[in-house]
Amino acid sequence: MSKPNFNQAIEKIDRVNAQDPNTENYQGKEHPKELLYSQRMTETLLSFEPQASKELQIAARAQHIARWKIDRNTYPMDRVGYLKWREELKKMHAQLTSEILQDVGYDDDFIDRVSFLIRKKMLKKDDETQTLEDVICLVFLQYYFEDFAAKHPDEKIVDILQKTWGKMSEKGHKAALKLPLDPKSLSLIKQALA
Structure with missing residues (x-):
């Protein structure tokens, strides 16, 4: 072998x-x-x-x-x-x-x-599954979120952000808040977290 x-x-x-x-x-x-x-x-x-x-x-x-x-x-x-x-x-x-x-x-x-x-088995229980989920969410927020948000009403986006946030770890949250996002995306994230 x-x-x-x-x-x-x-x-x-x-x-x-x-x-x-x-x-x-x-x-x-x-x-x-x-x-x-x-x-x-x-x-x-x-x-x-x-x-x-x-x-x-x-x-x-x-x-x-x-x-x-x-x-x-x-x-x-x-x-x-x-x-x-x-x-x-x-x-x-x-x-x-x-x-x-x-x-x-x-x-x-x-x-x-x-x-x-x-x-993505055992999310929240398996550290590596959690890390993978965090990375998926970070990639979405950094590269795809702005275009995605432009196609949907704000309420739907806020709901999706809340679900996304719920899947992430504390470490993922910190990394997400440091991403170079445009003002509109940041304000939607703030609404979702309010």
Whole structure:
């Protein structure tokens, strides 16, 4: 059995995400959307938790692997439909990542741990799951919140922010309040926390 190769695992995850047909313009250049997202996840994780385990680093990188393959529109456009869609995505992300990790020589224990994290099991009880959730929330707030907020009424945004805040740890809250957010986003966050 060859020694597991972390860099190879990351490269393979990136190769899948580079196939995303959806793109995002960032710093004047078009990027495959999920590739950009996964790079932001890694960057945010390593600044938030520099000692993150390899399992956690891979889970963060693969958080949205091939997300475009299961379209939100294939589920009812209500809360139940949304939750079913999210559950299916988590299963797919865990499955694809497990296959990649097997390919590059990781053992079952390592693979099971990464799947556990991707499926966000034991939130609030498992430190690494909590760290992953914090990083997901921080990436959302820093890179996606402003556009998202512009498309919805303030009351809905305040409600979403309160739910997001509830999933985060104290350390996550502190990091969120230090993000370079625009005044409108900051005022919505303040309303949510009031």
